[in-house]
Amino acid sequence: xxxxxxxxxxxxxxxxxxxxxxxxxxxxxxxxxxxxxxxxxxxxxxxxxxxxxxxxxxxxxxxxxxxxxxxxxxxxxxxxxxxxxxxxxxxxxxxxxxxxxxxxxxxxxxxxxxxxxxxxxxxxxxxxxxxxxxxxxxxxxxxxxxxxxxxxxxxxxxxxxxxxxxxxxxxxxxxxxxxxxxxxxxxxxxxxxxxxxxxxxxxxxxxxxxxxxxxxxxxxxxxxxxxxx
Numbered sequence: 001x002x003x004x005x006x007x008x009x010x011x012x013x014x015x016x017x018x019x020x021x022x023x024x025x026x027x028x029x030x031x032x033x034x035x036x037x038x039x040x041x042x043x044x045x046x047x048x049x050x051x052x053x054x055x056x057x058x059x060x061x062x063x064x065x066x067x068x069x070x071x072x073x074x075x076x077x078x079x080x081x082x083x084x085x086x087x088x089x090x091x092x093x094x095x096x097x098x099x100x101x102x103x104x105x106x107x108x109x110x111x112x113x114x115x116x117x118x119x120x121x122x123x124x125x126x127x128x129x130x131x132x133x134x135x136x137x138x139x140x141x142x143x144x145x146x147x148x149x150x151x152x153x154x155x156x157x158x159x160x161x162x163x164x165x166x167x168x169x170x171x172x173x174x175x176x177x178x179x180x181x182x183x184x185x186x187x188x189x190x191x192x193x194x195x196x197x198x199x200x201x202x203x204x205x206x207x208x209x210x211x212x213x214x215x216x217x218x219x220x221x222x223x224x225x226x227x228x229x
Contacts, residue, residue: 007067008035010094014065015039019092020058022047024080025069029129032069050083058088065092071130106130106169107137114141118163121155122148123179124171131171143167151178152185160186 014021021044025032036044047053058064066084068077084091114120120138124131131148138146145163149155160166166186170179186192 007031007070008038011035011039011044011067014067014092015043017065019063019065020045020060022056022058022064022066022084022091023069024048024066024077024084025072026129029069029071031071035067047080047084050079053080053083053087056087061088062090064088064090067094069129071128071133106134106171110134110137110167110169111141113167113169114138114143114146117143117165117167119143119145119147119160119165120167120169121182122146122169122171123150123182124148124174125150128171128174131174134169134171138167149182152181155182155185157189 011021011023020042021039023032023035023044023046025035025046026048027046032046036046042059045056045058047056066081068081081093085093110120114137120135120143122131122134122138124134126132126148135146135148145159147156147159168179168182168186183192
């Protein structure tokens with residue numbers, strides 16, 4: 001089951017069990033809009049900051065549950081969950097971590113790669129929360145040059161002309177062909193020596209209808225390239 005659908009389902013289950021649901025996420029994100037829209041008014045509340053948690057006036061402090069937007073930063077989600085559990089000790093959390101495995105694993109891979117490369121390229125949309133978080137994680141982890149591009153044509157080649165090592169990763173929702181086109185674009189300009197970097201084997205299985213099965217996850221979360229001009 002896609003991670004966003006899992007969040008929708010968990011919110012609905014908590015509602016059916018009589019709990020008021022607190023959704024940790026960003027206003028306007030499609031996943032948040034969809035989850036808020038599926039439940040009646042006042043049965044689900046969006047919380048975006050610890051200040052929102054402090055100002056909450058729930059219907060019953062002992063009958064709450066929370067779910068989280070899957071594409072949030074792991075660190076941001078951790079601080080929000082801590083704020084919720086401090087104020088509402090009896091709040092019910094997800095049956096499993098709502099941040100999708102692909103998002104979590106990519107962030108961990110970027111943390112490992114960022115300090116040892118000259119630059120890091122994130123392939124993804126500027127409207128994608130998880131892609132933006134990957135760029136931010138790279139910068140916080142010590143990468144001096146981190147860029148987010150939607151397609152290979154968006155690469156600012158002058159910025160990469162003097163580097164010798166490059167990390168490439170992609171947002172969880174970025175099509176695989178976009179990443180491959182970026183690799184190909186660099187291969188046309190440099191001789192590449194490729195090293196894959198993975199922090200986890202993404203082997204967790206959620207049953208899907210046969211008609212929806214298209215591919216299996218590979219466990220490769222980012223790649224490290226050594227460039228020779």
